[in-house]
Amino acid sequence: MSLDLEIREQRREKLEAMRQGGADPYPRRFAFSHTLAEVDSAYAATTAEALEAERVPVAVCGRLMAVRGHGKAGFGQLLQDGTRLQIYVRQDSVDADSFALWKDLDLGDFIGVHGYVFRTRTNELTVHAERLEFLSKALLPLPEKWHGLQDVEARYRQRYLDLLNPDVRRVFERRAKMVQSLREQFLARGYLEVETPMMQPLAGGAAARPFRTHHEALDIPLYLRIAPELYLKRLVVGGLERVFEINRNFRNEGISTQHNPEFTMLEFYEAYSDYRVLMDWSETLLAELARQVTGGTEVEFRGERLDFSHCRRLSLRAAIREFWPAGAGAAPEIAALHDPAHERSIAERYNAFAHSSGAAAVPLESAGEGALLTAVFEHVAERHLLQPTIIYDFPVAVSPLAKNKADEPAWVERFEIYAGGMEIANGYSELNDPEEQHRRFLQQLTLRERGDAEAHALDQDYIRALSYGMPPTAGEGIGIDRLAMLLTGSASIRDVILFPLLRPETQGPV
């Protein structure tokens, strides 16, 4: 028998013995007087003498994480909701049943402790036990007490064990605080929080491969949403002029340190606004977010200090010039970047450099007009954009839902925010001309026919909604997971998602 099973067998026997003795090993509740955190904060400043005089009675509970026995006495450490507190059990202070229970406890068991607060000789705040109650059993042993769970796969598969590690717990607490801060900032700006369909008959609003499912009763195919965009803008048509949604998107694409098939997006729209307004608002939003979550505007990410107090602004074309690799010859002239005729030669020049230096080349084949320049930007600049940076003005070919620039119709009023070398946000002035939107969808269809599985589908109902009239509107999506990576210093998106997608275990758990 493996040791694991042996331990479980021994612990089952303890449970059985408890039942034989008339006790319920899984009792229903414990009426605690204080949480461990409350004990901690209430008596943090109280001296040993004052506690001794007062003998404050408490009833506390938690998971037993450490035991240091001394024969007829002993110390234990309880863990409750992230707080640890020491207990002291001595034979001459508790009843016989409680002491027998104490001797029989395993690490990981849950107990309730009645007693009083005191300080040990080393001045540690401790509950002096007078009675113990058994609350629940750990049949399986917990991970190693000092190192915790280290195996990366086990950490993700058994997150409940990983979360016992305070550093891991802190990441998810901070993520929660982040979402709360964002929500509060949007509510303060007069936004309404909404929920739009996660299952859609057409997966629109972004360029990505969707997950497909099927509704039995209606007998129709449905797609898990790749973005909420088209629904949120329908709401703006309906007069909900400031809306935001924090929810999951699903994209049937690769998994990496920056990609999980389901990820959380904050997406928002405000009427009578444009991308200039959103650039300003995003900048203050991020700065305030960093302040509320970390207490400052600077964070450490992959060895870099990132400063969220402001965003640098750079046009896409300027970014290509600035980050054009030295080995690729002179950076493209501004005039060339404005002339579609030069787009291909710019990409080819970059690719010549890429081939000689071993860097990834820009795929030339399927790209439509304007898409090449965007691809060049991503290859040349993205990984250099460590400090928060707004990149603005994109080609219309890669932005089928964004409004054209007044003075340059082949380009749109769109921006993306980069930090830590990752794209974390994407926003634009929304295209609200239904006829132009229809033409854009048709262009996407021709891409689709050419084999681009990620090109937008034609959403007639969305065209109809726009035809009723949508005010000038600006909208933006912010990737919550990546932002959480930045604000928690996590190198992988899996470290900020409680249960990241993994291949299922072939051999079931023990």
Place this chain on the structure above:
RNA sequence: GGGCCGGUAGCUCAAUUGGCAGAGCAAGUGACUCUUAAUCACUAGGUUGAAGGUUCGAUUCCUUCCCGGCUCACCA
């Protein structure tokens, strides 16, 4: 999907260019009434991810496969 790295006791990790698979924690027994990674003594715990191959002998070398990590490509 490509490249690189990894998988050894429940957990964290060792194992000498191929030579008896080990330690700490956790577990069991015993000692111990102020410890805090408690201490001390003893005990038990292994199909070294799987299947083949080379060899007198494989955790170690080779092949295939499984699982994971990093990275590149696609994407946010």
